[in-house]
Amino acid sequence: MEILRTPEQIAPYLADTSGLHDAHCEAVYRPERIEEIGDVLAAARRRGVGVTLSGAHTATTGAALPYGGVLLATDRLDGLGPIEVAAGAEGRAHLSVEAGVRLATVQRAAAAAGWLYPPDPGESKATLGGNLSTHAAGKHGFHYGPSRRWVAGLTVILADGDRLELTRGGCVADENAILPLTTTTGRRIDVPLPTTPPPPVKHAAGYLGGPGRDAIDLFVGAEGTLGVIASATLRLAPAPEETLAGLLFFPNEASCWEAVVAIRDRARGATGPIEERWGTTILEYLDPLAVDLLRPELSPLPAGAAAVMVEQPTSRASTTARLAEWQEVTDALGGCDGAHIWARTAGEKEALAALRYRIPTEMNATIARTGLRKVSCDMAVPDARLLDYLHGARDLLRDGGVRAVGFGHIGDNHIHYNLLPEDEGELARARAVYDQLVDLALNLGGTVSAEHGIGKLKRSYLARMVGEAGIAAMRRTREALDPDGLLCPGNLFR
Numbered sequence: 378m379e380i381l382r383t384p385e386q387i388a389p390y391l392a393d394t395s396g397l398h399d400a401h402c403e404a405v406y407r408p409e410r411i412e413e414i415g416d417v418l419a420a421a422r423r424r425g426v427g428v429t430l431s432g433a434h435t436a437t438t439g440a441a442l443p444y445g446g447v448l449l450a451t452d453r454l455d456g457l458g459p460i461e462v463a464a465g466a467e468g469r470a471h472l473s474v475e476a477g478v479r480l481a482t483v484q485r486a487a488a489a490a491g492w493l494y495p496p497d498p499g500e501s502k503a504t505l506g507g508n509l510s511t512h513a514a515g516k517h518g519f520h521y522g523p524s525r526r527w528v529a530g531l532t533v534i535l536a537d538g539d540r541l542e543l544t545r546g547g548c549v550a551d552e553n554a555i556l557p558l559t560t561t562t563g564r565r566i567d568v569p570l571p572t573t574p575p576p577p578v579k580h581a582a583g584y585l586g587g588p589g590r591d592a593i594d595l596f597v598g599a600e601g602t603l604g605v606i607a608s609a610t611l612r613l614a615p616a617p618e619e620t621l622a623g624l625l626f627f628p629n630e631a632s633c634w635e636a637v638v639a640i641r642d643r644a645r646g647a648t649g650p651i652e653e654r655w656g657t658t659i660l661e662y663l664d665p666l667a668v669d670l671l672r673p674e675l676s677p678l679p680a681g682a683a684a685v686m687v688e689q690p691t692s693r694a695s696t697t698a699r700l701a702e703w704q705e706v707t708d709a710l711g712g713c714d715g716a717h718i719w720a721r722t723a724g725e726k727e728a729l730a731a732l733r734y735r736i737p738t739e740m741n742a743t744i745a746r747t748g749l750r751k752v753s754c755d756m757a758v759p760d761a762r763l764l765d766y767l768h769g770a771r772d773l774l775r776d777g778g779v780r781a782v783g784f785g786h787i788g789d790n791h792i793h794y795n796l797l798p799e800d801e802g803e804l805a806r807a808r809a810v811y812d813q814l815v816d817l818a819l820n821l822g823g824t825v826s827a828e829h830g831i832g833k834l835k836r837s838y839l840a841r842m843v844g845e846a847g848i849a850a851m852r853r854t855r856e857a858l859d860p861d862g863l864l865c866p867g868n869l870f871r
């Protein structure tokens with residue numbers, strides 16, 4: 378195990394994109410074997426200090442930043458098993474990974490064998506331990522859903538060093554929402570789960586509970602507060618033979634929003650394998666300001682044009698037919714004739730991805746010039762309230778008077794509005810607008826975090842969403858597993 382103690386060695390572990398400052402810890406422990414996790418936890422327990430967990434530090438909420446105690450980085454636990462295809466069950470394969478395996482490694486291993494690991498939060502250097510702890514989703518979430526459903530098994534080391542070997546379906550909460558866990562030493566822990574149902578949207582804010590809840594779904598998304606994820610067995614999906622990627626333009630926001638709802642509802646309503654029918658695995662939004670960032674490289678478009686990105690899985694035999702169907706759909710929805718970009722070859726897809734990548738890059742460059750930080754939204758609302766949210770958000774952003782670029786996972790009713798303040802006064806206004814957007818999402822039955830989690834940055838919003846009783850229920854869950862609050866102190870609640 379590597380142990381880092383000097384300020385220079387520790388410094389890289391004290392920053393993420395949250396903009397939170399003053400993180401500090403005594404030492405960073407980097408185990409190379411799962412057994413070493415227990416040693417770090419035992420030493421911290423004896424000394425009564427907290428243990429913050431980290432992977433690649435790409436979280437956006439300060440979740441992996443330590444404020445005292447020690448940091449346990451699982452990024453050197455990089456064991457990767459072979460892909461195992463279930464006998465006689467075409468379309469089912471599993472891959473075992475230790476917590477520090479990078480998302481890019483998983484994606485490469487799966488693709489080389491004709492499979493796909495769908496959760497793709499964009500940061501391919503992120504670790505699977507971090508991805509699962511934040512219940513990461515990303516662009517494929519529209520069709521494939523976020524992380525939980527792709528986890529078939531988990532090995533978790535509890536704060537007291539005891540171990541859980543969980544397989545999906547092996548341990549579920551009873552009718553009173555009590556989860557009867559048994560550790561590998563035979564100890565039984567009855568864990569009371571929260572009972573308030575989560576909002577009916579993509580959701581990554583706090584613990585999932587309720588009767589029938591699978592133990593795996595409690596630890597995925599717990600932001601490191603309930604146990605250390607040491608390894609996981611991931612489910613893989615069959616990779617399509619080919620894909621057709623498209624960037625589709627509409628003359629204004631209103632026509633684009635109507636098109637989104639039509640595409641979303643038609644795609645969700647379709648049945649049968651997606652390669653054999655019209656559909657899309659991603660439905661991503663570029664608002665007019667995001668389109669403006671790309672304008673120099675686009676065909677002429679009306680002022681105020683907005684866009685969506687889609688990706689249709691196909692087979693070699695069906696790509697042309699699927700493209701024709703998409704062209705019919707976009708024409709019927711009033712798309713900007715002749716402006717759409719379709720990518721079929723690897724080179725065309727790379728060029729399209731590079732174009733899309735310019736949006737965050739340009740935004741980051743803009744904000745870097747000011748020395749301030751952007752204020753990024755992660756709220757989502759139920760399907761039926763998407764248009765209410767879009768109209769409400771547009772009004773709040775206009776009244777706030779701070780430049781804001783909106784893009785992201787509109788198929789999940791989840792848009793990352795990025796407010797880009799120019800000075801301290803605008804930063805204060807951006808925070809006030811963010812606050813109003815949180816209220817808007819909650820009033821529409823949504824969530825304060827759809828995929829980035831709560832960390833240390835958004836604790837007050839979690840409390841606003843679930844109320845005092847909800848926080849108290851989550852505390853009871855935590856106390857059953859980590860009574861001294863050793864793991865990731867400060868994440869989710871103080």
Ligand SMILES: Cc1cc2nc3c(=O)[nH]c(=O)nc-3n(C[C@H](O)[C@H](O)[C@H](O)COP(=O)(O)OP(=O)(O)OC[C@H]3O[C@@H](n4cnc5c(N)ncnc54)[C@H](O)[C@@H]3O)c2cc1C
Binds near residue numbers: 437441516
């Ligand atoms: C530019 C950018 C774009 C992004 N886009 C998306 C997106 O589209 N969708 C999306 O979902 N996310 C997105 N993210 C955030 C994404 O969730 C994180 O990047 C990733 O999931 C965290 O992985 P990590 O290894 O960096 O974990 P870290 O940041 O190191 O840690 C994240 C959390 O996991 C916990 N943790 C880490 N390892 C373990 C472990 N072994 N056991 C228990 N807990 C552990 C930490 O304590 C912390 O709470 C984006 C981030 C960036 C910077």
